[in-house]
Amino acid sequence: MTPTIARHCDKCKQYHIVDIKDATPIVCPQCAHPWGTITTLDKVFDFCPACQARQFYTSKDFNQFIGCSIMAIGIILVPWTYGLSLPVFALIDWLLHKRVPTIANCYKCGSEFRHLPIPKNLKPFMHHIGLKYDKYRK
Numbered sequence: 029m030t031p032t033i034a035r036h037c038d039k040c041k042q043y044h045i046v047d048i049k050d051a052t053p054i055v056c057p058q059c060a061h062p063w064g065t066i067t068t069l070d071k072v073f074d075f076c077p078a079c080q081a082r083q084f085y086t087s088k089d090f091n092q093f094i095g096c097s098i099m100a101i102g103i104i105l106v107p108w109t110y111g112l113s114l115p116v117f118a119l120i121d122w123l124l125h126k127r128v129p130t131i132a133n134c135y136k137c138g139s140e141f142r143h144l145p146i147p148k149n150l151k152p153f154m155h156h157i158g159l160k161y162d163k164y165r166k
C-alpha cells in the first residue's frame with residue numbers, strides 16, 4: 029500500500045488523495061497548487077508536511093454514518109427481537125470497526141495520512157486540542 033495524504037486543496041477546495049514519497053513535493057492533482065513537501069516519510073508525524081502543525085490524532089478510516097446506522101437498525105429491531113438485536117448489531121459494529129484501518133489526521137489542516145506506520149503516541153481526537161485549532165479549519 030502506498031502512503032497517501034488526503035485533504036481539501038487550499039486553492040480548488042476539492043478533496044484529493046495523493047501518493048507521498050520521500051523527498052517529494054506534494055502537488056494538488058487538480059490545480060497543481062503546492063501542498064507542501066515530504067522530507068522523509070518517517071518525519072511526517074513530526075511536522076505536518078502541509079501546515080507544519082505538530083499535533084495529530086488517530087481515527088478510523090471509516091464512514092461513521094455506517095456504524096451509526098447499523099446500531100440504529102439494531103435499536104429499531106428491538107421490539108421484534110426482544111432486545112437480541114442490540115448485542116448482535118453491537119457485535120457487527122465492533123467487527124466492522126476492527127477491520128477498519130486506523131489513519132492519522134492533522135489537527136490543524138485536517139490532512140489524512142494513510143498506509144503509514146502510526147506512531148504509538150498518537151491518540152484519538154481530543155476536544156481540548158481540537159479547540160485550539162478550530163480557527164484554522166474551515
Ligand SMILES: [Zn+2]
Nearest residue numbers: 037040056059
Ligand atoms: Zn487544488
Ligand SMILES: [Zn+2]
Nearest residue numbers: 076079134137
Ligand atoms: Zn496539517
